[in-house]
Amino acid sequence: MDVFLPSLVVLGFVLVGIAVLVGLARRRTRTRLRLESDAAAELVRSASISLVRADDLVQDATNELGFAIAQFGENATREFAAALTLSRRQLTEAFALQQKLDDVEPDAAAEIHRWNEKIRAVADEATQRLVAQTRNFDKKRGVERTAPQALDQLVRRLDRSADRVKNGARSIDRLGLSYTAHALAPISTNVARAQAALDDAREAAASAAARLTAGEPVGEQMSAAEHGLFTATQLLDAIESGEDELHIGFANLGRATDAAAIELTEARGLRDSHDEADTSANLNRVVAEATRVLAQLGGPDRLSDPAVDLARLREVMDGLDVMRSEARNRQLRLENARTALAGALLTARGQISLTRDFIGGNRSRVQAGARTRLSEAERQLALAEAEADPVIALDNARRAMTHATDADALARYDAR
Structure with a gap:
């Protein structure tokens, strides 16, 4: 007896717990069903209110349409009449659904829910349409009064x-x-x-x-x-x-031509001082074109088209800017080459002299390779000294130095 007593106590607690859970589940079920029932009742009430409101509004709109026709004529009320016809058709559909709900035949819960939603939606749509038309004619009557x-x-x-x-x-x-x-x-x-x-x-x-x-x-x-x-x-x-825009455009054109005149002066100076004849000729061509365009735009009796004139000026000045930039780069390259050329010639001459002396002192052992490179170095040096273009002359001097260095290395290898 003492052995089975604890087991009976545990079993009692388990049964109590099960009873509590079953009670909670039943309570939740009753709550859910009550909520669903309340929602269904609210849907029925809402659908009924919408249906009655739409029916009343259709009746009022019918009278309103008669007054509107008398006041404004049929042409002005054609849209109102079409809206009323459509709303009547929708209301007939809604009443047909309500009749199904009210007859003696039992309906499934899902059908009841769907039909009530349909009634409410159709009735509300008809109501909104007629309210909009009524407001429109209220505004028209306000116009007539004033x-x-x-x-x-x-x-x-x-x-x-x-x-x-x-x-x-x-x-x-x-x-x-x-x-x-x-x-x-x-x-x-x-x-x-x-x-x-x-x-x-x-x-x-x-x-x-x-x-x-x-x-x-x-x-x-x-x-x-x-x-x-x-x-x-x-x-x-x-x-x-449009007059304001034309005047603003003309003012912008004036500022652009003033700036272009300054750029042209700078371009002429660069053209006249450039060391390369080809670059000077190219600069002269774009300078002449820009000068011609500026002269045309500045004519005293000329009629202006500010937008077209400004686009034309920008096009010719863009071409001038490209050529000026290229000319500056070429001039800078010439100046840099001219500065580097003196040192390159001096270095090449020194290396050629050293290599020639070494080969002269080791004639019996130095082969043709070293002698050939020395000869090429002397030829490149002569070209560099005779070249008027400092860029080309610098390239020749550097090649002379390279060949002289190679000749010296080969000669020393042969001598060993």
């Missing part, structure tokens, strides 16, 4: 724009005295186009005034007049900004 004041302001703005058209024409004429037709091309037709847009706007404004007197809607006519005025304003603004 139409007399807005039309009066619009006419005054049209008068001010007419003065701007005259100023724009004077600006184009004035710019034509300084700039080419190509430079003025982006804005040259703006005056005529602005005048045409203002004429259309005035015609629309006159039509609006007549309809306003007759008590008819004027929204479309006011909108057309505003559009014409906006177009004219944009075209006239472009004349002003």
